[in-house]
Amino acid sequence: MTIHKISRPVCILGLGLIGGSLLRDLATTTTTVYGFNRSPSGASAAAKEGFDVSGDLVATLQRAATDDALIVLATPMPALPTLLDALNEHAPNCGFTDVVSVKGEVYDLVRSRGMTDRYVGGHPMAGTADSGWTASQNDLFRGAAWVITFDHAYEDPSEDWLKLWLDVVTMAASVGAEVIPARVATHDEAVARISHLPHILAETLAIVGDNGGALALSLAAGSFRDGTRVAGTNPSLVQAMCETNRDALLVALDEARKLLDDARAHLSSPEKSLSELIDAGYRSRIRYEARSGTSPLGISARPVLRLHPGAAGWLSTLEQAEGLGARIEVF
Amino acid sequence: MTIHKISRPVCILGLGLIGGSLLRDLATTTTTVYGFNRSPSGASAAAKEGFDVSGDLVATLQRAATDDALIVLATPMPALPTLLDALNEHAPNCGFTDVVSVKGEVYDLVRSRGMTDRYVGGHPMAGTADSGWTASQNDLFRGAAWVITFDHAYEDPSEDWLKLWLDVVTMAASVGAEVIPARVATHDEAVARISHLPHILAETLAIVGDNGGALALSLAAGSFRDGTRVAGTNPSLVQAMCETNRDALLVALDEARKLLDDARAHLSSPEKSLSELIDAGYRSRIRYEARSGTSPLGISARPVLRLHPGAAGWLSTLEQAEGLGARIEVF
Structure with missing residues (x-):
């Protein structure tokens, strides 16, 4: 170079x-x-x-x-x-x-x-x-x-x-x-998925955990700590970036909501199977680990x-x- | 002691x-x-x-x-x-x-x-x-x-x-x-919130990120990495723990879905404000940091x-x- x-x-x-x-x-x-x-x-x-x-x-x-x-x-x-x-x-x-x-x-x-x-x-x-x-x-x-x-x-x-x-x-x-x-639009679509949606889900998880009261917070370990980490970001910064990327974030958010709606339907059905979500999520995470960042x-x-x-x-x-x-x- | x-x-x-x-x-x-x-x-x-x-x-x-x-x-x-x-x-x-x-x-x-x-x-x-x-x-x-x-x-x-x-x-x-x-039931309600729901949200986030293709995975940084970490867990273990805690997980999952539905409605309204979710999530995370684990x-x-x-x-x-x-x- x-x-x-x-x-x-x-x-x-x-x-x-x-x-x-x-x-x-x-x-x-x-x-x-x-x-x-x-x-x-x-x-x-x-x-x-x-x-x-x-x-x-x-x-x-x-x-x-x-x-x-x-x-x-x-x-x-x-x-x-x-x-x-x-x-x-x-x-x-x-x-x-x-x-x-x-x-x-x-x-x-x-x-x-x-x-x-x-x-x-x-x-x-x-x-x-x-x-x-x-x-x-x-x-x-x-x-x-x-x-x-x-x-x-x-x-x-x-x-x-x-x-x-x-x-x-x-x-x-x-x-x-x-x-x-x-390009501008391509960037905004990508970051809605990998930067803005993570904030929305982290805020959501933090609230649902907190709703469980002192026992839930006391039991919370690695999965909750990591899943809520970015909820500790200054709220005005999170608000600014999420709200200014509204259209792309709505697309990503709706994909997430659809996945959760389907998971709910599967879990409450007689088969109560979450394998569809969990297997796909696992494959996605493995793909991410292989393709992004540095070794x-x-x-x-x-x-x-x-x-x-x-x-x-x-x-x-x-x-x-x-x-x-x-x-x-x-x- | x-x-x-x-x-x-x-x-x-x-x-x-x-x-x-x-x-x-x-x-x-x-x-x-x-x-x-x-x-x-x-x-x-x-x-x-x-x-x-x-x-x-x-x-x-x-x-x-x-x-x-x-x-x-x-x-x-x-x-x-x-x-x-x-x-x-x-x-x-x-x-x-x-x-x-x-x-x-x-x-x-x-x-x-x-x-x-x-x-x-x-x-x-x-x-x-x-x-x-x-x-x-x-x-x-x-x-x-x-x-x-x-x-x-x-x-x-x-x-x-x-x-x-x-x-x-x-x-x-x-x-x-x-x-x-x-007690058994109290435990199961708490872990649905702070251990099982985090897995469901991590799987969801991993999939939505992956849907964004190579660019999204390449741009993914700390918030995505932390938010999807537990999606790398052996799927059969995740399935076993989530499915055997169905009733409590459904409660936690429905609270999360409600928060996301409300966030979607706020974001797509003319005010496009996410402050309700983000402020509450931030307060919850701060409370968790103060109350759980070790200093x-x-x-x-x-x-x-x-x-x-x-x-x-x-x-x-x-x-x-x-x-x-x-x-x-x-x-």
Whole structure:
């Protein structure tokens, strides 16, 4: 793999778990990186650790405009409209990306402001149940999938956009993530299944367990602990990501409800057999274990495809990677 | 806490994850312990490690009858009827316990054979997704809840039964478990919520994720991995425990389905708000974290009650402990 270098400084807006961890990792590379955080406590905590961090959004954007930085929007969804307007006002020529877990609603905001040729969507599939600067850590993204969208590649993109796309890919790779290209709608359908539905089911399980009172909570062991872990996530973050992906989540939720309705019917029938659900679930889990993530040896289980942004055939390579869930390397 | 010693040898029938781990732990104490395993490979593997293990059920039961051992039935549910008949034939005076995760159906089998005055039900809340002798390990039960049933205490139990009850409690405590008394029906209602429903939801999530194809499986990260972990459990074990707890599982499953139906209605309404589910789920998870298991310092979060088997007031102490999910110490 050719090692690319990000061609410009990186300016991160929002230094929570994702933005803060990205700042930490990029600061260990040769890339110039600085950030803004709205909460003064987070900003001053980061500054105290020696990072180049400001609590002044306008000044930060003006600096980004001056040095033509790549701007990373790392705030929760609800802050994005205001932030995009500020970008248009104070850094109108900077390319930018984001890390929001739903891409459709972000793309609508970007498109409605005429900013698609400056934007490449991103979504690092990393996180913990904690949030904020204090939860940020080095190496959060190592081996994790980082989705980069490419819808604008079909819309006669500029040379600058191709360079921006390459820089966003390079930034994700430089912190150890595996870059997986996907279009906005395809991404949102996938994450509804593997990221948003898990939250809905975890909340549900937590409530039903709690309804059992003190004895049930006292007996709860590994299966309940793991099954409810993400219910400990800040509720406003969960709400934001689930609600902004409503249409795709409804599809996934309805599939789950159908499976549970069928299981109920089977269990209450005279045969009371749950084998259909349990056998299919087991096969699915085994398939997941084989196909996703990294092996204990740290070797990625994901196939890899190589491409050059804008070169002949790159779109079909992107589509192929999207279909395979493959990671890409750029040359 | 007064340290009791088990008053007799322990004979374990079935050396899988639970029975094997119990054998390993008891072998490190002064208690005489031996076992039987139906599969010759498991039996010879255990024997090769120096454990006192046989592949001959009748001989093992005759030995238990001779030295009046406490017999532990550590096989999956489907093997129990045959095993109980063998017990009646070859070790008709031995007290026994079991480790099956559903207590109602076991108690029916025991009662229908007139064995209630020789039986104390048990259920250690410990396990992994793996099974068999090769999955067994030392210290599997340390800090885990181990439910001991006490329904027969209301049925004019013999002195021998009270001694048996004390021995079963002592055995669980001697391997580091926290003994939580509960009646059969109460136990089954609780585990439907915190052990069986988690399996049903994990299977469901695994299938819906898998339906998303290669991209979804490639993007799946922590929330999906944790939420589907127990779907990797041997399907026949999951089926046995869920199906034998049908009535209680249906109650828990219907509560979950109702929550999901309501969430669907809220999400598809114009307000598209999931706050009701998400806020309640978050509160439930926080309550669980506060009330169950052990702290990072290894200090149990469970309240403790002290009692003496058969002493005045012990039944009300047992009932109180059951209601609180409290652990008990015997004196």
